Amino acid sequence: xxxVNIKITDENxxxxxxxxxxxxxxxxxxxxxxxxxxxxVVVIDEVHTxxxxxxxxxxxxxRTRK
Amino acid sequence: xxxVNIKITDENxxxxxxxxxxxxxxxxxxxxxxxxxxxxVVVIDEVHTxxxxxxxxxxxxxRTRK
Amino acid sequence: xxxVNIKITDENxxxxxxxxxxxxxxxxxxxxxxxxxxxxVVVIDEVHTxxxxxxxxxxxxxRTRK
Amino acid sequence: xxxVNIKITDENxxxxxxxxxxxxxxxxxxxxxxxxxxxxVVVIDEVHTxxxxxxxxxxxxxRTRK
Amino acid sequence: xxxVNIKITDENxxxxxxxxxxxxxxxxxxxxxxxxxxxxVVVIDEVHTxxxxxxxxxxxxxRTRK
Amino acid sequence: xxxVNIKITDENxxxxxxxxxxxxxxxxxxxxxxxxxxxxVVVIDEVHTxxxxxxxxxxxxxRTRK
Numbered sequence: 001x002x003x004v005n006i007k008i009t010d011e012n013x014x015x016x017x018x019x020x021x022x023x024x025x026x027x028x029x030x031x032x033x034x035x036x037x038x039x040x041v042v043v044i045d046e047v048h049t050x051x052x053x054x055x056x057x058x059x060x061x062x063r064t065r066k
Numbered sequence: 067x068x069x070v071n072i073k074i075t076d077e078n079x080x081x082x083x084x085x086x087x088x089x090x091x092x093x094x095x096x097x098x099x100x101x102x103x104x105x106x107v108v109v110i111d112e113v114h115t116x117x118x119x120x121x122x123x124x125x126x127x128x129r130t131r132k
Numbered sequence: 133x134x135x136v137n138i139k140i141t142d143e144n145x146x147x148x149x150x151x152x153x154x155x156x157x158x159x160x161x162x163x164x165x166x167x168x169x170x171x172x173v174v175v176i177d178e179v180h181t182x183x184x185x186x187x188x189x190x191x192x193x194x195r196t197r198k
Numbered sequence: 199x200x201x202v203n204i205k206i207t208d209e210n211x212x213x214x215x216x217x218x219x220x221x222x223x224x225x226x227x228x229x230x231x232x233x234x235x236x237x238x239v240v241v242i243d244e245v246h247t248x249x250x251x252x253x254x255x256x257x258x259x260x261r262t263r264k
Numbered sequence: 265x266x267x268v269n270i271k272i273t274d275e276n277x278x279x280x281x282x283x284x285x286x287x288x289x290x291x292x293x294x295x296x297x298x299x300x301x302x303x304x305v306v307v308i309d310e311v312h313t314x315x316x317x318x319x320x321x322x323x324x325x326x327r328t329r330k
Numbered sequence: 331x332x333x334v335n336i337k338i339t340d341e342n343x344x345x346x347x348x349x350x351x352x353x354x355x356x357x358x359x360x361x362x363x364x365x366x367x368x369x370x371v372v373v374i375d376e377v378h379t380x381x382x383x384x385x386x387x388x389x390x391x392x393r394t395r396k
Contacts, residue, residue, distance in 0.1 A: 001318055003135055003173055003271040007241060008297065015116050015126070017296050022119030024292040029270075032284045033277065039318060041135055041173060042119035043073060045111075045243075050213050053220030053240035054265055054303060060213070067186055069333055069371055073135040074165065081248050081258070083164050088251030090160040095138075098152045099145065105186060107333055107371060108251035109205060111243075120133055120171060139373060147314050147324070154317030174317035175271060177309075177375075182345050185352030185372035192345070199384055201267055201305055201337040204359075211363065218362045226354040230347050231338065237384060239267055239305060252331055252369060279380050279390070286383030306383035307337060309375075 001039045002029050009059055010046035018044055067105045068095050075125055076112035084110055133171045134161050141191055142178035150176055199237045200227050207257055208244035216242055265303045266293050273323055274310035282308055331369045332359050339389055340376035348374055 004025050022042045029035040049059040070091050088108045095101040115125040136157050154174045161167040181191040202223050220240045227233040247257040268289050286306045293299040313323040334355050352372045359365040379389040 001173070001273065001316070001323065003175065005269045005271075006293075007267040007269075008293075008299070009265065013297065015124075018116055019119075019124050019127075020296045021292065022124055023122050024296065025289060026119065026122040028285065028288040028292070029272075032281050032288065033272065035272070038121045039171060039173075040120070040122070041133070041171075043113055043135065044117040044119075045113075046117070047241055047243075050216055051242040051244070052265070053217075053224065053242075054238070055236045056221050056224040056238070058213075058217050058220055059265070061217075067141065067184070067191070067371070069139040069373065071137045071139075072161075073137075074161075074167070075133065079165065081256075084248055085251075085256050085259075086164045087160065088256055089254050090164065091157060092251065092254040094153065094156040094160070095140075098149050098156065099140065101140070104253045105369060105371075106252070106254070107331070107369075109245055109333065110249040110251075111245075112249070118133070125133070147322075150314055151317075151322050151325075154322055155320050158317065158320040170319045172318070172320070175311055176315040176317075177311075178315070179373055179375075182348055183374040183376070185349075185356065185374075186370070187368045188353050188356040188370070190345075190349050190352055193349075199305070199339065199382070199389070201307065203335045203337075205333040205335075206359075206363065206365070207331065215362050219358065222358040222362065223355060226351065226358070227336075227338075230350045230354065231343065233338070237303060237305075239265070239303075241267065250331070257331070279388075282380055283383075283388050283391075286388055287386050290383065290386040302385045304384070304386070307377055308381040308383075309377075310381070 002035050004042045005045065006042065007045045007047055009049050009052050011049065013046060068101050070108045071111065072108065073111045073113055075115050075118050077115065079112060134167050136174045137177065138174065139177045139179055141181050141184050143181065145178060200233050202240045203243065204240065205243045205245055207247050207250050209247065211244060266299050268306045269309065270306065271309045271311055273313050273316050275313065277310060332365050334372045335375065336372065337375045337377055339379050339382050341379065343376060
């Protein structure tokens with residue numbers, strides 16, 4: 001019955017990577033807490049790098065500087 | 067003053083259906099808790115089926131199997 | 133499969149009122165979008181009135197003024 | 199280490215405005231609580247006006263009436 | 265830089281179990297997406313069983329029936 | 331009409347500090363985006379340090395080491 005929301009920047013995450021996140025988090029909740037995977041929900045939000053800030057800067061800027 | 071967030075898969079939900087969700091939830095909060103509808107906020111997030119997992123599978127796969 | 137999060141102020145909401153919110157929202161998603169109630173999740177967050185702001189004021193103050 | 203999520207309607211918010219929100223919220227948490235800006239995360243969600251309800255109406259309608 | 269929010273029912277989850285969730289999710293994001301663990305944030309919300317609904321019923325009722 | 335959710339660790343934040351966060355965020359949204367403060371909602375979640383992870387560690391541990 002758990003609900004997990006994963007927020008990541010929108011930077012070419014593949015469908016296969018998303019599936020691995022969904023599988024991995026679901027299994028973790030089974031292993032650690034014995035939760036029922038059938039009702040475990042995982043929602044992934046991909047956020048534009050303009051809309052994600054850390055350290056008072058937006059990620060778009062941080063990526064450019066690298 | 068309540069805030070309600072509805073997360074659903076992004077599968078051709080119409081503007082009229084969204085309005086019915088907004089109206090229905092707002093009225094429910096009036097009926098059950100006597101909340102003021104004028105400051106009741108409802109936000110609907112439509113999530114790509116690749117990004118929604120249940121039972122360790124992504125919804126895109128579940129829809130294909132049907 | 134929808135996930136609904138209801139945030140309200142923590143002001144003596146009863147267990148019965150919470151159940152009515154859960155039932156009402158679940159039924160709304162069945163009626164409007166044909167969603168499966170078995171996997172519809174509703175989570176209610178009760179927030180202390182000191183921690184809820186509207187109009188630049190916290191609700192604790194607004195309640196006192198009434 | 200704080201996490202701040204700002205939800206606004208998707209109405210032509212510029213990259214510069216988003217940066218000002220990120221900078222302003224981060225600085226506020228430094229000023230009020232002495233938080234470390236390096237690990238302060240701000241995520242801005244822009245929500246379609248069809249998907250945002252207030253007062254039992256969707257914002258798209260409210261904008262049209264003005 | 266990812267942000268992960270895990271919502272579970274408040275049913276005697278230990279500090280050690282919480283740490284395992286934090287470690288497991290952080291490692292998953294390193295393994296699948298190559299994210300930097302230093303800025304990966306995990307927040308666990310424990311929700312009272314009265315406040316969690318599934319299938320139109322609150323979890324408190326579901327637990328009693330077992 | 332914006333909705334802002336601030337998540338911070340639960341470490342003796344005073345009512346006055348919370349009010350300053352509410353006022354500051356509300357004013358920021360007025361200044362940057364011209365939003366109406368009357369319908370701007372700010373919700374502060376205080377999270378137990380056992381339930382907040384960063385860098386794969388929980389904050390309770392990080393505070394002890396200092």
